[in-house]
Amino acid sequence: MNSNLLPWHRSIWTELGLQADRKAHALLFSGPSGTGKRDLALHLGMYRFCEAPTDLSPCGVCHQCALAGSGSHPDLHVLMPESDLEEGGRLAQAGLRYRPEKSSETTKPKRGIVVDQVRRLTGALSTHPRMASVRMVVVALAETMNLNAANAFLKILEEPPPNTQLILVSTDASRLLPTLRSRCSPLELPLPSLSQGVEWLCQQGVEKQLGELLLRATGRQPLTALKWNNNNWIELREELFMLLLQMMEGKQTPLEVAKKLTKYDSSMLINWIVGYIESMIRTEVLNSQEEGDLMVPAESVRKRWPPRFTLNLFRVYDYLLSLLNKMEGPGGLDEQLVLEDSLLMLNKIKTA
Numbered sequence: 180m181n182s183n184l185l186p187w188h189r190s191i192w193t194e195l196g197l198q199a200d201r202k203a204h205a206l207l208f209s210g211p212s213g214t215g216k217r218d219l220a221l222h223l224g225m226y227r228f229c230e231a232p233t234d235l236s237p238c239g240v241c242h243q244c245a246l247a248g249s250g251s252h253p254d255l256h257v258l259m260p261e262s263d264l265e266e267g268g269r270l271a272q273a274g275l276r277y278r279p280e281k282s283s284e285t286t287k288p289k290r291g292i293v294v295d296q297v298r299r300l301t302g303a304l305s306t307h308p309r310m311a312s313v314r315m316v317v318v319a320l321a322e323t324m325n326l327n328a329a330n331a332f333l334k335i336l337e338e339p340p341p342n343t344q345l346i347l348v349s350t351d352a353s354r355l356l357p358t359l360r361s362r363c364s365p366l367e368l369p370l371p372s373l374s375q376g377v378e379w380l381c382q383q384g385v386e387k388q389l390g391e392l393l394l395r396a397t398g399r400q401p402l403t404a405l406k407w408n409n410n411n412w413i414e415l416r417e418e419l420f421m422l423l424l425q426m427m428e429g430k431q432t433p434l435e436v437a438k439k440l441t442k443y444d445s446s447m448l449i450n451w452i453v454g455y456i457e458s459m460i461r462t463e464v465l466n467s468q469e470e471g472d473l474m475v476p477a478e479s480v481r482k483r484w485p486p487r488f489t490l491n492l493f494r495v496y497d498y499l500l501s502l503l504n505k506m507e508g509p510g511g512l513d514e515q516l517v518l519e520d521s522l523l524m525l526n527k528i529k530t531a
C-alpha cells in the first residue's frame with residue numbers, strides 16, 4: 180500500500196512525525212478544504228498504529244497499516260457530519276460507526292456534528308483500545324459541532340483518555356469554541372504550490388493543462404480539483420454560468436434557474452457563485468489577471484454583464500457569504516431556499 184502522505188505535506192509531516200512519539204495530545208489541523216487535511220490525519224494514524232515504522236514512515240504493509248489506511252481500524256474513531264459521511268472516502272468509512280440516527284427516512288442528512296455522536300464516542304473511549312496500544316480520534320469539520328456537541332467534546336479534551344491521540348480538523352478554526360481551540364496544538368496546513376498540485380493531479384490521471392486550469396479554478400485545492408474532474412463538474416459549472424447570464428439578461432427568472440439546478444448540491448453551487456464573484460472582483464475591480472477563474476473567461480462574460488452590477492459586486496459578495504455561513508452552521512437554513520435567495524439577490528442587484 181502506498182503512503183497517504185501528500186507531497187505538499189512532507190515538510191510539515193517531518194515536524195509532526197518527530198512529535199508523534201510524545202505523549203498523546205490534541206492537535207488542531209486547519210487549512211482550506213480540498214487540500215488533504217484528513218489524509219494527513221490518516222497518515223498519522225497509520226504511523227501511530229504501524230507495527231514496524233521506519234524513518235518517520237508507516238511501513239504501509241503490516242496488518243495495522245492496512246486497516247488504518249482503509250479506515251477500518253477498530254481503534255480509529257472518526258466523527259464527521261452526516262452529510263459528509265455520504266460523500267464517502269476512507270475517513271468516512273471509519274465515521275459510519277458514529278452515524279447519527281435518522282429521525283425519519285425523509286430527513287435530510289445533518290450538516291453538523293451532533294451531541295449524540297460525541298456521547299457515543301465518549302462511551303467507546305471509556306474502554307481499552309481493541310487492537311493497538313494507542314487510539315486515534317479524528318473530528319472532521321470540527322467547526323460544525325453545535326454547542327451541545329462542542330461542550331460534550333470539551334469534556335474529552337479536558338480529561339483525555341490515556342494513549343489517545345485527538346485530532347480536530349477544520350477549514351475554519353475561528354468558528355470553534357475558544358475553549359476547544361485553546362486545548363489543542365494548532366497546526367496550519369499549507370496549500371500546495373501550483374506545480375506540486377498539477378504534478379499530483381497528473382499522477383491521478385488528469386491531463387496537465389486541464390489540471391492547471393482546475394487547480395486555479397479551485398484556488399489550489401487539488402482534492403477538490405480531482406472531484407470536479409471525476410464528476411464532470413466542468414460542464415455543470417459552464418451550465419450554471421450560462422443560466423446566470425440568461426437570468427441577468429432577463430431571459431429566465433431566478434426561480435426558473437433554481438428549479439433547473441435542484442438536482443445539484445446547493446451549497447456547492449453557491450460556493451461556485453461566490454468564487455465567480457470573487458474572480459470578477461479581482462479582474463474588474465482590482466484589475467488583476469492572476470489566479471482568476473479561468474473556467475469561465477471573465478472577459479467574455481463582462482461584455483454581457485450589466486455595467487452597474489460591477490459597483491455592487493462587494494455587496495452581493497458579502498450577502499452571499501453571510502448566507503453560506505447561515506447555511507453551513509449547525510441547524511442551518513434550507514439549502515434550496517438559500518440558493519433561490521442568492522439568485523433573487525443577483526437578479527435584483529443588477530438594476531439596483
Ligand SMILES: [Zn+2]
Pocket residue numbers: 228229230231232237238239240241242243244245
Ligand atoms: Zn505498518
